[in-house]
Amino acid sequence: MSNLDNLTSKIIKDAEVKKIEILNEATVKADEIIKKKTEEANKKASSILQKAEMESKTIKERIISKTDLEIRNKKLLAKQQVIEKVFEAAKEKLKAMNAEEFTKFIKNSIMAIDIHGDEEIIINPVDRDKLPEKFLAEVNKALISKGKLGNLKFNVKTHEIDGGFILSKNGIEINNSFDELVNSLKYELEYEVGKILFTE
Numbered sequence: 001m002s003n004l005d006n007l008t009s010k011i012i013k014d015a016e017v018k019k020i021e022i023l024n025e026a027t028v029k030a031d032e033i034i035k036k037k038t039e040e041a042n043k044k045a046s047s048i049l050q051k052a053e054m055e056s057k058t059i060k061e062r063i064i065s066k067t068d069l070e071i072r073n074k075k076l077l078a079k080q081q082v083i084e085k086v087f088e089a090a091k092e093k094l095k096a097m098n099a100e101e102f103t104k105f106i107k108n109s110i111m112a113i114d115i116h117g118d119e120e121i122i123i124n125p126v127d128r129d130k131l132p133e134k135f136l137a138e139v140n141k142a143l144i145s146k147g148k149l150g151n152l153k154f155n156v157k158t159h160e161i162d163g164g165f166i167l168s169k170n171g172i173e174i175n176n177s178f179d180e181l182v183n184s185l186k187y188e189l190e191y192e193v194g195k196i197l198f199t200e
Contacts, residue, residue, distance in 0.1 A: 083190060091182045095163045099130040106131065106165060107139055109176055110152070115167060117148030119174075120155040122166040128154065 097105060110121075117140070123131075136152060144150035155168065163178035 083186075087182050087186050090185075091163070091178050094178045094181070097130075099132075102127065102130045103132060103135060107135070107142070109165075110139055110167070111142055111146070113167065113174060113176075115143075115148065115174070116169070117143040118151040119167040119169040120153055122155045122157075122159045122161065122168055122173075124159055124161050124163070127163060127165070 094105075136154070140150035140152055143152065159166075161177045161179070164176050164181060166177060167174040
């Protein structure tokens with residue numbers, strides 16, 4: 001074989017070897033690229049999945065929190081309505097007092113207040129009719145025994161207060177109407193009444 005043939009053969013062989021090397025290298029690089037892109041895709045997919053899970057959890061927590069709040073508000077409203085009914089019933093009980101009970105209640109209430117003794121009693125016509133004729137005389141006598149003026153009198157005008165009475169002097173009023181009494185007691189006792197009604 002001539003030198004030319006040898007050279008040609010060597011070139012072809014070298015080319016074949018080079019081709020195999022290039023193919024192998026290309027395959028390795030392709031595998032690396034595929035692996036890298038697959039890992040990136042998996043990471044991205046995992047990240048998207050995690051984000052979706054987190055968003056789903058957040059939405060779920062918000063819904064639960066909102067539902068809990070709505071339930072608490074409904075329970076609170078129901079409790080407030082029950083408490084309101086209790087105090088309304090107390091007011092109705094006061095209004096249902098007979099003449100003797102009402103007279104005693106008004107007299108004791110007036111005697112418990114630090115007054116001068118020359119105020120006007122504002123009262124509605126129905127309640128005034130429950131009081132005996134000697135009511136003013138008895139109350140004034142009791143006031144004098146306490147060192148007061150003993151000159152209470154009924155206000156001549158008709159007043160539509162919903163039970164109880166108001167003491168008035170020089171534009172200053174001491175409100176002992178049943179509405180006012182129950183409202184003041186409600187403010188003081190609402191918590192206690194709620195505890196009694198709703199203690200499990």
